[in-house]
Amino acid sequence: MPLALRVAQSLSEAAGILAADSRTTLLSGGTLVMRDVNEGRLIEGTLLRVTDPAWRQIQVSGTRIELGAGATMAAILAHRELAFLHPAARAVGGPAIRNMATIGGNLFAETPYGDFAVALLALDAQVMVLAGYGSPRAVPIEEFLAGRARGEARLVASVQFNRPVAPGDFRFLKVSRVKPKGLSVLTIATHLPGSTSRIGQARVAYGAMAPLPVRARGVERALEGKALDAGGIAAARAAALEGTQPATDAIASDWYRREVLPVHLGRLLAGQS
Amino acid sequence: MAKVPVQFRLNGSDRAAFADPADNLLTVLRRGLNDFGPKYGCGQGTCGTCSVLVDGELRLACLTLAASCEGASIETVSGMADGPNLHPLQQAFMEHFAAQCGFCTPGMLTAAKALLARNPNPSRDEIIDGIAGNICRCTGYEPIIAAIESVARGAAAGQRR
Ligand SMILES: Cc1cc2nc3c(=O)[nH]c(=O)nc-3n(C[C@H](O)[C@H](O)[C@H](O)COP(=O)(O)OP(=O)(O)OC[C@H]3O[C@@H](n4cnc5c(N)ncnc54)[C@H](O)[C@@H]3O)c2cc1C
Numbered sequence: 001m002p003l004a005l006r007v008a009q010s011l012s013e014a015a016g017i018l019a020a021d022s023r024t025t026l027l028s029g030g031t032l033v034m035r036d037v038n039e040g041r042l043i044e045g046t047l048l049r050v051t052d053p054a055w056r057q058i059q060v061s062g063t064r065i066e067l068g069a070g071a072t073m074a075a076i077l078a079h080r081e082l083a084f085l086h087p088a089a090r091a092v093g094g095p096a097i098r099n100m101a102t103i104g105g106n107l108f109a110e111t112p113y114g115d116f117a118v119a120l121l122a123l124d125a126q127v128m129v130l131a132g133y134g135s136p137r138a139v140p141i142e143e144f145l146a147g148r149a150r151g152e153a154r155l156v157a158s159v160q161f162n163r164p165v166a167p168g169d170f171r172f173l174k175v176s177r178v179k180p181k182g183l184s185v186l187t188i189a190t191h192l193p194g195s196t197s198r199i200g201q202a203r204v205a206y207g208a209m210a211p212l213p214v215r216a217r218g219v220e221r222a223l224e225g226k227a228l229d230a231g232g233i234a235a236a237r238a239a240a241l242e243g244t245q246p247a248t249d250a251i252a253s254d255w256y257r258r259e260v261l262p263v264h265l266g267r268l269l270a271g272q273s
Numbered sequence: 274m275a276k277v278p279v280q281f282r283l284n285g286s287d288r289a290a291f292a293d294p295a296d297n298l299l300t301v302l303r304r305g306l307n308d309f310g311p312k313y314g315c316g317q318g319t320c321g322t323c324s325v326l327v328d329g330e331l332r333l334a335c336l337t338l339a340a341s342c343e344g345a346s347i348e349t350v351s352g353m354a355d356g357p358n359l360h361p362l363q364q365a366f367m368e369h370f371a372a373q374c375g376f377c378t379p380g381m382l383t384a385a386k387a388l389l390a391r392n393p394n395p396s397r398d399e400i401i402d403g404i405a406g407n408i409c410r411c412t413g414y415e416p417i418i419a420a421i422e423s424v425a426r427g428a429a430a431g432q433r434r
Contacts, residue, residue, distance in 0.1 A: 005277065005294035005340055027338060031318055034336040037295050038316040047295055049341060074330075094406020095384065096324055096331045180398075181405040 069104030218242025284352025
């Protein structure tokens with residue numbers, strides 16, 4: 001039985017369909033799902049499209065930002081008020097991919113993909129999930145990613161987070177071998193409130209340094225209460241590898257990833273990348 | 274599984290085809306509507322030779338669900354020339370020897386068209402970013418970049434005149 005197609009007019013209808021049938025796959029931008037279809041990995045069940053315009057909405061009100069899960073990287077890039085997120089959105093594929101790839105899909109993309117999810121992790125985003133009919137529930141992104149690793153399939157409606165107080169508090173770096181577009185050797189996002197004086201509530205996240213995007217808790221501890229001076233950066237570099245578990249893939253060996261991570265982290269913190 | 278009807282405008286003409294529910298747009302264009310301009314390269318979105326414009330937006334036809342294009346306006350490389358008159362980008366690709374085997378050319382032209390529609394006077398770096406999703410194994414990219422640059426600079430000079 002070949003693949004069937006269903007269209008849901010609303011998010012709650014989509015969540016209901018997904019909860020009721022484990023053989024239904026949500027199609028967002030489709031850049032990963034259609035690959036699976038084309039390569040014969042996805043041949044049975046149902047593809048589900050969502051046409052609810054709320055799914056693609058981007059809302060910026062004061063300090064709070066909400067990105068609909070169906071919003072694309074190109075939509076982020078077109079939004080002037082989201083300039084601090086532009087480096088992360090621009091890190092995803094080439095222009096055609098960015099016109100298609102969505103925030104929701106990025107939360108499910110396997111390493112070394114998932115560059116935007118790394119930015120969301122450093123921003124302490126809340127993932128708004130719908131586990132069936134009803135209203136969305138806020139799940140901290142780290143918990144959400146752990147659930148994803150356990151194979152929990154839930155509809156993501158949107159992500160919410162606070163805008164960094166100063167634009168320089170948030171930094172993003174993707175290291176790849178092919179320029180301007182390539183798979184991640186490693187990705188780093190930092191949110192360091194108070195980066196111009198004393199850092200409080202530091203958040204540092206890595207992509208491609210573990211099976212999932214991970215927080216660099218050692219670096220966060222090393223930076224807490226410090227200034228971003230030579231001493232602070234040296235302490236961060238010394239703690240860079242804590243909790244990492246990189247893979248060897250076609251892009252880089254685990255050894256190479258470990259070797260270059262402290263170097264790139266140091267440069268990012270020093271504002272040299 | 275029953276086929277689904279899909280209707281859209283293709284290079285300015287209304288077209289309709291029956292597709293399998295999970296068919297991608299490239300399959301419908303090539304097999305259903307005999308538009309062989311966009312090529313099937315990798316089927317993974319990596320090579321870019323299937324690039325088309327959907328409602329003016331650059332997309333990869335191999336990763337676009339055909340059924341999601343209902344009612345859309347689709348432009349492919351086949352619609353770029355105006356009768357016997359080549360599009361300025363096509364002309365520039367010829368003049369700069371920007372096509373060798375030609376397999377990437379439909380995607381390169383389409384990506385370049387999308388770039389210039391959005392940004393008529395791109396810098397060299399912006400041109401490189403504009404074709405970053407398109408792979409060429411022959412030219413080393415320089416002639417392609419030069420061709421796009423010549424059209425952008427020509428149009429900009431024309432505007433100044
Ligand atoms: C050529 C190419 C280059 C790429 N380069 C990059 C890159 O540089 N960086 C990067 O991070 N990624 C990259 N990707 C991967 C991918 O394009 C992105 O990760 C993208 O954000 C995935 O989003 P999508 O909307 O296309 O996902 P889809 O393919 O639609 O979905 C992916 C998975 O997520 C699930 N899903 C999607 N949305 C939701 C939701 N709201 N709720 C629940 N489940 C959901 C789907 O069911 C599916 O299992 C690339 C892909 C290609 C083909």
